[in-house]
Amino acid sequence: MRIVLVGPPGAGKGTQAAYLAKNLSIPHISTGDLFRANISQGTDLGKQARAYMDAGQLVPDEVTIGMAKDRMAQPDAVNGFLLDGFPRNVGQAEALDVMLKDEGVKLDAVLDLEVPEDEVVKRIAGRRICRSDSAHVFHVTYNPPKSEGVCDACGGELYQRDDDSEETVRTRLEVYHTQTEPIIDYYRAQGLVVTISALGKVADVTARAMEALKSSNEG
Ligand SMILES: [Zn+2]
Numbered sequence: 540m541r542i543v544l545v546g547p548p549g550a551g552k553g554t555q556a557a558y559l560a561k562n563l564s565i566p567h568i569s570t571g572d573l574f575r576a577n578i579s580q581g582t583d584l585g586k587q588a589r590a591y592m593d594a595g596q597l598v599p600d601e602v603t604i605g606m607a608k609d610r611m612a613q614p615d616a617v618n619g620f621l622l623d624g625f626p627r628n629v630g631q632a633e634a635l636d637v638m639l640k641d642e643g644v645k646l647d648a649v650l651d652l653e654v655p656e657d658e659v660v661k662r663i664a665g666r667r668i669c670r671s672d673s674a675h676v677f678h679v680t681y682n683p684p685k686s687e688g689v690c691d692a693c694g695g696e697l698y699q700r701d702d703d704s705e706e707t708v709r710t711r712l713e714v715y716h717t718q719t720e721p722i723i724d725y726y727r728a729q730g731l732v733v734t735i736s737a738l739g740k741v742a743d744v745t746a747r748a749m750e751a752l753k754s755s756n757e758g
Contacts, residue, residue: 540565540619540752541644543626543635545723546652548711549659550737551744555652556623558745563752566615570624573606574598584609603627604634611638619647632722648755649726650748652737656712664705671695 540563546552553569560567577585584605588598607625610616626632639645654662661680669675669690677684677697684691701707726732733755735747 540647540756541639542619542621542752543646543649543726544621544623544652545649545719546737547654547659547715548708549662550652550654551741552623552652554741555737555744555748556621558741559748560621562745562749563619563621565619565621568607568610568616568620568622568625570603570627573610577606600628600630600634604631607635608638626722628718629721629725632725646731648733648752649723649731650752651723651732651734653734654737658738659712660705660708663703663708666699666703667697668700669693669695669697
């Protein structure tokens with residue numbers, strides 16, 4: 540299957556993408572990983588991306604599109620892939636359509652993870668990270684440490700990243716609404732959008748997504 544995963548920040552997209560890709564035996568292609576791989580391997584696109592990032596600028600669409608194209612041409616992606624973070628605007632979605640058309644293939648579904656905005660803010664703004672190990676992640680409501688402000692795993696101090704402040708989350712949501720949500724309409728016109736609720740336990744959301752993808756594929 541060829542799937543695009545969309546959803547606001549805080550929808551648990553990365554986590555769901557990893558499980559879904561595994562269940563469907565297709566590679567999980569995330570923009571973050573594409574950037575990291577191209578930059579660490581020193582590819583031309585990686586060098587270009589780095590120059591923009593070092594200058595504090597947004598990486599232009601053509602660079603991101605180039606990286607996605609290279610990755611989708613890898614042997615493991617021949618029979619399908621799950622895209623996460625790409626396309627992130629209508630221009631990129633159109634470029635993706637052209638790429639797929641050139642290969643004579645089509646997207647099977649665009650999986651839209653839906654979360655109410657207040658829930659997104661609660662999820663992200665409640666996150667607390669350990670200063671000693673960023674893999675030690677807690678949440679003031681959903682996964683509170685035994686002792687407030689102290690990491691259960693190592694006793695390190697827990698803090699809120701600047702990126703996770705409510706103000707930053709609201710700004711990220713605004714960017715999502717203006718730039719990424721229009722791609723849902725773009726794909727809806729192609730009859731590809733499958734919307735599911737991203738509320739509840741991770742395993743339940745994965746099961747809901749698998750079921751929805753299965754029905755859309757049969758339909
Ligand atoms: Zn810790």
